[in-house]
Amino acid sequence: MSYNVGFIGYRFIAEAHANALARLPMFFPDAPPVNRHAIVGREEEALDAAADRLGFETVTTEWEDVLDAVDVLYNLTPNAVHPEPSIAALERDVPVMCEKPLAATLPEAERMAEAAERSDAAAATAFNYRFIPAIQHAKGLIEEGHLGEIRQVRGRYYQDWLVDPEAPWSWRNSEEMAGSGALGDLGSHTVDLLRYLVGDVVGEFDRVGGRLTTFVDERPVPGESGTRPVTVDDAYTAHVEFESGAVGTLEASRCADGHKNDHLIAVYGSEGAIRFSLDRLNELEVKTDGDRGFESVLVTEPEDPYYDHWWPPGHVIGWEHAFVHENYEFLTALDGDVEYHPNFQDGLAVQRVLDAIERSDRDETWVDV
CATH class of the missing domain: 3.30.360.10 (Dihydrodipicolinate Reductase; domain 2)
Incomplete structure (x- = not known):
């Protein structure tokens, strides 16, 4: 299966994950194909530049716009923004890769974990090390x-x-x-x-x-x-x-x-x-x-x-290779419908x-x- 991927966020960590996705077909040819489809951010001019640089097809300033258009959502936002987009995606059975820590507070992390339990989609926490x-x-x-x-x-x-x-x-x-x-x-x-x-x-x-x-x-x-x-x-x-x-x-x-x-x-x-x-x-x-x-x-x-x-x-x-390995394991687990950790x-x-x-x-x- 080929996966349309959406990113929320376009700075440091988004660059690391985008680089990893670009490397996969070169070095891990057995990884499922990935299309960098949509990227979400608040500053339109910077967002357009990031999409060109990171290889994304479309941009939007509203994360809700991408949930029905992607097969996998990467939540690469500040910690307080982790819960709502991640939970919304999981409620649609869209797999999520969320950056660490899972949330800003324990109650919010509990909400996210409960949503993952209810969903048929995989929910990954991005501990690349x-x-x-x-x-x-x-x-x-x-x-x-x-x-x-x-x-x-x-x-x-x-x-x-x-x-x-x-x-x-x-x-x-x-x-x-x-x-x-x-x-x-x-x-x-x-x-x-x-x-x-x-x-x-x-x-x-x-x-x-x-x-x-x-x-x-x-x-x-x-x-x-x-x-x-x-x-x-x-x-x-x-x-x-x-x-x-x-x-x-x-x-x-x-x-x-x-x-x-x-x-x-x-x-x-x-x-x-x-x-x-x-x-x-x-x-x-x-x-x-x-x-x-x-x-x-x-x-x-x-x-x-x-x-x-x-x-x-x-x-x-180097450091960036851990992201390649992490994304390889996550996408391969999705493709094989097997449990992924860290979830x-x-x-x-x-x-x-x-x-x-x-x-x-x-x-x-x-x-x-």
């Missing part, structure tokens, strides 16, 4: 028992784009539009990766103790003379405990000077450990029983996940952890997820 070959290699090592009993995890995600107090205000600084700051923007990735890697072994997140911090209370508004208040966190930290009793620490910051997109995941077991850094996404550090220290494994062999579609061994891939239930599970961290910060105590 699951589809990095090194992450999938790590998951295989954990599930095969090479690390033994999982005891402890660590997740850290540092960026520095808000270090400067004069860095401009955007929707990501607004609780109304984003729900949270570094917690939802970056922490959602960390929570999802840990659920993906160790969830089958240690169970769900059980309880958390969290702290949210805002370093800069207001920021200048682009094109205006004044400022707007920052109503979300610049950084968060959390202690977590899983159903098995395994423990961990999570943290993220958008004010960590010197870190551009530094996502670290570590898993420690009774017989070994793994470490992954997004800065070196083709590598996985592995320590197994009997080794004196970590070995850095280059995950670029033809037998590694997805790599037979790309370059000769040792020729690395809206996975997105809801992540949202529950984010909400618990916020409640813990508010109540200054450990809380159940």
Whole structure:
């Protein structure tokens, strides 16, 4: 089947998904054909330019206009805009790919997950880091028992784009539009990766103790003379405990000077450990029983996940390739009518952890997820 695709949104993340769709027929010829049909946005002039650049046939400023014209809807909007278009599409049994986090708040995420349960269409949450070959290699090592009993995890995600107090205000600084700051923007990735890697072994997140911090209370508004208040966190930290009793620490910051997109995941077991850094996404550090220290494994062999579609061994891939893999898996699942993960239930599970961290910060105590 060939799919007519509609995008709501045309900036950064829309560019990443549009690039992925354009690459699919070149490198994944078994993927179902996709036609970039319609793109939705508010600014008509910028929208027309984006449609030309990203390869879309038509444009509209009203998302309702595309629901009956597309086979798949990509909701690539600010977090507060995730629920209504996604729910409307699912009520028409139109599959949805929605960017993370699933929503700005837990009640809205619950509404979306309930709509997905009622619908016959697939509902995907866009956690693209699951589809990095090194992450999938790590998951295989954990599930095969090479690390033994999982005891402890660590997740850290540092960026520095808000270090400067004069860095401009955007929707990501607004609780109304984003729900949270570094917690939802970056922490959602960390929570999802840990659920993906160790969830089958240690169970769900059980309880958390969290702290949210805002370093800069207001920021200048682009094109205006004044400022707007920052109503979300610049950084968060959390202690977590899983159903098995395994423990961990999570943290993220958008004010960590010197870190551009530094996502670290570590898993420690009774017989070994793994470490992954997004800065070196083709590598996985592995320590197994009997080794004196970590070995850095280059995950670029033809037998590694997805790599037979790309370059000769040792020729690395990059950040954008995770979107290609993600879209390949999603569209292939649609074509084969098989269950896709991460779905809206996975997105809801992540949202529950984010909400618990916020409640813990508010109540200054450990809380159940």
